[in-house]
C-alpha cells in the first residue's frame with residue numbers, strides 16, 4: 001500500500017497529487033504551520049494521520065525564519 005508523507009500539511013498541489021495517484025493514506029507531521037483544507041481528501045476517502053510531531057513543529061519556524069522568500073513562494077505569497 002502506498003502512503004504519502006509530509007512534514008507539514010499538504011498544499012493544493014500535493015492534494016491533487018494524492019488524489020490523481022490514488023494514494024489512500026497521508027501521514028502529516030504537523031498541521032499548525034500551514035492552514036489548508038483536509039476536507040477534499042477526506043471526501044475522497046483518503047485517510048489523514050496528523051501526528052503533531054514536535055520535531056516537525058520545531059523545524060518549520062526555523063526554516064521560515066532562515067528562508068522567508070522560499071516559504072512565501074511555496075505558499076503562493
Ligand SMILES: [Zn+2]
Nearest residue numbers: 010011013014
Ligand atoms: Zn505541497
